[in-house]
Amino acid sequence: MKKFGSAVILAGGKSTRMGFDKQLLKLKKKRLISIIVEKLNKEFNEIIIVTNKLEYYKGFRNKVITDEIKQKGPLSGIHAGLKEAESKYVYFIACDMPNINLDYIRYMKKRIYKLDIDACVTKLGEWIEPFNSFYSKDIVKDIECYLKDNRKAIYPLLKDLKTYYIEEKTARQFSPNWNMFLNLNTKKDLKKYVDLLDF
Numbered sequence: 758m759k760k761f762g763s764a765v766i767l768a769g770g771k772s773t774r775m776g777f778d779k780q781l782l783k784l785k786k787k788r789l790i791s792i793i794v795e796k797l798n799k800e801f802n803e804i805i806i807v808t809n810k811l812e813y814y815k816g817f818r819n820k821v822i823t824d825e826i827k828q829k830g831p832l833s834g835i836h837a838g839l840k841e842a843e844s845k846y847v848y849f850i851a852c853d854m855p856n857i858n859l860d861y862i863r864y865m866k867k868r869i870y871k872l873d874i875d876a877c878v879t880k881l882g883e884w885i886e887p888f889n890s891f892y893s894k895d896i897v898k899d900i901e902c903y904l905k906d907n908r909k910a911i912y913p914l915l916k917d918l919k920t921y922y923i924e925e926k927t928a929r930q931f932s933p934n935w936n937m938f939l940n941l942n943t944k945k946d947l948k949k950y951v952d953l954l955d956f
């Protein structure tokens with residue numbers, strides 16, 4: 758099995774804070790998720806969108822799938838994405854994260870290439886960033902057991918697994934203001950971001 762090559766965009770949430778479905782977000786008339794797909798195409802040969810609304814993706818040429826274990830939040834999407842993906846290590850990003858950093862993706866790949874780990878995530882203080890991260894196909898069963906217990910949080914799951922952590926200080930060398938982890942949760946986040954766009 759190939760080590761790398763697959764990337765997954767999670768797009769199956771409830772978007773309660775935004776007030777409309779975040780997978781339909783547009784930045785100056787262009788769908789954010791199309792912008793994300795285009796950027797990921799530079800580094801990955803398989804891009805998978807995990808959504809609850811297949812009808813939003815007419816005309817998309819990449820794979821679009823639904824959750825198999827539904828209504829359990831991001832881990833539902835990670836589970837479906839890992840099962841579908843062709844490579845061992847799979848890159849995950851959320852549909853509301855506009856700043857893909859290819860240099861950082863390549864850096865993570867280099868760091869984990871020779872290791873056998875379950876996930877590679879970045880620390881923010883004592884917390885972790887669940888996206889802009891890699892997960893291994895090997896944890897599909899672990900996620901299934903975890904969701905069966907009705908647990909949904911990613912952080913404690915990663916604590917039980919062989920997780921490779923990248924320190925905040927290291928990640929800040931690639932993204933000093935942390936914008937590679939920025940996610941647009943509210944209309945206020947969106948406006949602030951769009952006002953700064955230079956296209």
Ligand SMILES: Nc1nc2c(ncn2[C@@H]2O[C@H](COP(=O)(O)OP(=O)(O)OP(=O)(O)O)[C@@H](O)[C@H]2O)c(=O)[nH]1
Nearest residue numbers: 767768769770771772773774807830831834851852
């Ligand atoms: N496939 C899938 N993705 C999900 C699910 N729940 C959340 N996500 C995605 O996970 C990412 C992070 O989730 P949040 O930012 O909390 O998104 P959300 O749950 O839609 O938003 P809020 O309701 O405001 O918390 C987003 O890309 C969501 O689309 C789910 O059940 N299935």
Ligand SMILES: [Mg+2]
Nearest residue numbers: 853940941942
């Ligand atoms: Mg979010």
